[in-house]
Amino acid sequence: MxxxxxxxxxxxxxxxxxxxxxxxxxxxxxxxxxxxxxxxxxxxxxxxxxxxxxxxxxxxxxxxxxxxxxxxxxxxxxxxxxxxxxxxxxxQPNLFTWNALIRAYSSSNEPLQSLILFLQLLYQCDELPNKFTFPFVIKAAAQLSDYGMGRVVHGMAVKTALTLDLFVVNSLISFYATCGRLDLAYRVFGSSSRRDVVSWNSMITGFAKGDYPDQALELFQVMQAEGVAPNSVTMVGAFSACAKKSDLEFGRWLHSYVEMNGIRKDLTLSNAMLDMYTKCGSLQDAKIFFDQMPEKDIVSWTTMLAGYAKQEDFGSAKRVLSAMPCQDIAAWNALISSYEQCGNPKEALAVFRELQLRKNLKPDVVTLVSSLAACSQLGALDIGEWIHMYIKKEGIKLNCHITTSLIDMYSKCGDLEKALEVFESVSWRDVFVWSAMIAGFAMHGCGKDAIHLFMKMQESKVKPNAVTFTNVLSACSHTGLVDQGKELFDQMERVYGVAPGVKHYASMIDVLGRAGKLEEATELINKMPITPGASVWGALLGACRLHGNVDLAEQACTKLLELEPRNHGAYVLLSNVYAKVGEWNKVASLRKLMRDADLKKEPGCSSIEVEGTVHEFLVGDNSHQFSKEIYTKLDEISSKLQAIGYVPNKTHLLQLIEEEESQDHALNLHSEKLAIAFGLIYASPSQPIRIVKNLRVCGDCHSVAKHISKLYNRQIILRDRYRFHHFRNGDCSCMDYW
DNA sequence: CTAGGGTTAG
Known part of the structure; x- marks a missing residue:
């Protein structure tokens, strides 16, 4: 200034x-x-x-x-x-001056300025751009992933014969690689008359980053065969490819290659080697290597920390964090995101909370995305809203990544309106933002809205991907939109060029199966061009349970167990089918089989958030500090239900639990009932009671929840493993279609 | 009449 x-x-x-x-x-x-x-x-x-x-x-x-x-x-x-x-x-700045500024912007946080200056240069400068201009303009285009601009600049470079300059060639290779066009990068690489070590490095790291580790390592070998000596940058690319493949053996070989060829292990290379060892799962090798590193920086420490955390060795991870000479937000993010991704959302949020006590550290976008994902898992709406407030207060701009996280959080915490609000508040939506909103509609049973949004997405010229189709098909299955589901599935590859994967077939089997079209579903499985995965047979089995088809259920169960012998869900579903048709002896022998194989049903668990604290209840839980009040409330509910003539549906019990004594009581012990009772007592009466359950809600709990919503005039929003149920005034939003 | 490209963690 x-x-x-x-x-x-x-x-x-x-x-x-x-x-x-x-x-x-x-x-x-x-x-x-x-x-x-x-x-x-x-x-x-x-x-x-x-x-x-x-x-x-x-x-x-x-x-x-x-x-x-x-x-x-x-x-x-x-x-x-x-x-x-x-x-x-x-x-009248001269070309040298223009070049200096274009170069400076290309590696700044405003690479767009490079492109703008380049265009101005073309009009305002009396000299033509030269071999010092192009590499940085191309680099700026790469930073912005602006494929179109890169193409244009490439064309200009060809016309001015500047593609004879190795610096220009090499920047083009990395440009195409960062735009994901490895084919074009390789074409530039291959068609250039000259190549130096940087050309090889650009191509190798391009392959490694672009998820083609095999090609990267292959090129590494070709490079040696052609007598080009790798340097430390080459090795960084090779190690990162090796890390992607989780190929410990080859990683060790590369390590000895570095030693034998006297390649200097600078800090970056050492960190890449360390990263390879952690990604290949050998924390022992990593620790030995780390301990002998003469110089360590924050990346080295964070790599170690993340290595432990990903193996769920959180004790060691936390020890690394506290031993770090200088913590930064990335280190904390590594811990938070590992907790979240390993299915420990509560711990993730505990670390997030601890982070807020550190005055010298500030959550960044990565922190917020991971923490929001933890809220989504838990259904922790209050904390999620708090994070949203924080984002607003800090003036953090909603990029697509964080927008997607917010939409996902609000949807999965049961507040579809808020999710929609976020969706509508942003002007720029990528495929993930659209897909998240479609998923939100799907899980809340708003199939028509999901399809409507899918159409609007086409109008916005955003191309749907595989995730989009998974979400829109699941919307069809949750709402029973059979014809629309079939049409979309049919158009997937033909119109949109997205080949259906196992997930899409599973969704389609679900759509057909729920609607009772079991024959059509079987036919589709037989016609599948890819191997039907466990999820496909699972969907068919689920449909058989719904429609009581024993023969087909047995076939599906056999197939499922061939693929996943320890899938207890398969046993439970089959025993549900037997129970439905009254084949109790088969139910019993299936139980015995499960016991003998030591397969336990995942225990039911429900959680409810009250004033920012998440309370968890297991089946028959009496460990909660307000247990007494909860059971008193449940007794009150039972008598009110009896008074209106409600008879507990014991077939659900027989289907779902193993202990067969004291059945009425056992039904009362289902975790969602405990959570609902808790919510009736402690949650603010002006707010819906929001419950998250880890399994599917059982039929009896579903009916009871409907009654409670009327008897107590409370809205109950229950998320189970598959979808949301909004109970209001005696009805459920799923229309009993689940 | 100046000058440059490829690199690791989250």
Whole structure:
């Protein structure tokens, strides 16, 4: 910023140097002031030189001012905004000056400025862009993943014969690679007449980053065969490819390769090697390597921490965190996201809470995305809303990633309206934002809205991907939209070019199966071009339970157990089918089989959040501090239900639990009932009671919840493993279709 | 008449 004593404004532009002409500027190239510029360590010194140059008039020599501006914009000074202000004062910047600024912006947080300057350069500068211009313009296009711009610039480079310059070629290789066009990157790589180690490195890291680790390692071998000596950057690419493959053996070989060939293990390479060991799952190797590293930085420590956390060794992870000489937000994020991704959302949020006590650390977008995901898992609406408030308060802009997380959180916490509000509040929506909103409608049983949104997505020219189709098909199955489901499934590949995967087939089997079209479902399985996975047979089995088809259920169960012998869900579903048709002896022998194989049903667990605290209840739980009150409430509910003539549906009990004594009592012990009772007592009466259950809600609990919503005039929003149920005034939003 | 490209954690 120009202040009062800034050299920028304290001297008039029209200084004494009217005598400078194009013919005598060579004199200034050796001017002693210019050699000072190169030695300036910071902006302050450069500003002094700037002032001096203005006084002496040297600033009005284009060669001299260009050197000054370049020094300001580029490392180690990197004061790009100041450089830009000076640049804007110059009537006719030369190409060198343009290039300096374009280069500085290309690795700044505003790469778009490089592209804008490049376009201005084309119109305003009397020199044409040269081999020093293109690499940075291309780099800026890569940073922005602006494929279209990169294509145009590539074309211009071809026309000006600059693709003969290796720097231009190499920047094009990395540009195409970062845009995911490995095919084009390889074409540039292959068709160039010359190649150096950087060309190989760009291609190898491009493959490694683009999820083609095999190609990366193959190229690494070809490179050696062609006699090009790998350097430490090459090895970083190779290790990162190896990490992606989780190939410990090859990783160890690469390690010895580094030692044997005397490749210098700089910090980056050491970190890449460390990363390889953790990603390949060998924390022992990683620890040994880490301990002998002569120099460690925050990446080294975070890599170790994340390595432990991903193996769910949270004790070691936390020890690393506290041993770090200097913590940063990324280290905390590694812990939070691992907890969240390993299915420990409560611990994730506990760490998030602890983080807030650290005054020197601030949550960033990654923290918020992980924490929101933890809220989604838990159904912790209050905490999720708090994070949303925090985002607003901090003025954090909603990018697509965080928008998706918010929509997902609100949907999964049962507040579809808020999810929609977030969706409508943003102007830019990518495929994940659209898909998340479609998923929200789907899980709340709003199939028609989901399909409507899918149509609007086409109007916005956003191409649906595999996830979008999974979500929209699940909407069809939850709402019983058979025809629409069939149509979408049929169009997937034909119209949208998305090949149906196992998940889509499973959804389609579910759509057909629920509607009772078991024959059609079986036919579809037989016609599948890919191997039906467990989820496909599971969907068929579920449909058989719904429609009591014993023969088909047995077949589906056999197939399912072939794929997943320890899938207890398969046993439970089959025994449900037997129970439905009254084959109690088969139910019993299936139970025995399960017991003998030591297969236990996952215990039912429901949670409810009251004032920011998540309370969990297991089946028959009496460990809660308010247990007594809860059981009193349940007795009250029982008598009210009896009074209106409700008879508990014991077939659900027989289907679902193992202990067969004291059945009425056992039904009362289902975790969702405990949570509902707790909610009736402690949750604010103005708010719906929001419950999250880990399994599917049982039929009896479903009926009871409907009655309670009427008897107590309370809205109950229950999320089970498959979808949401909104109980209100004696009815459920699922219309009993679940 | 100046100058440059490829690199690791979340």
């Amino acid at each position: 120009a202040t009062l004593n800034s050299p920028l404004i304290c001297l008039p532009r029209t200084h004494q140097l009217t005598s400078i002409t194009d013919n005598n500027y060579r004199i200034f190239a050796t001017h002693p002031t210019l050699s000072l510029i190169d030695q300036c360590p910071n902006l302050k010194h450069l500003q002094q030189i700037h002032a001096h140059m203005l006084r002496t008039g040297l600033f009005f020599d284009p060669f001299s001012s260009s050197k000054l501006i370049a020094a300001m914009a580029l490392p180690p000074v990197s004061s790009i905004e100041y450089a830009r202000k000076v640049f804007d004062q110059i009537p």
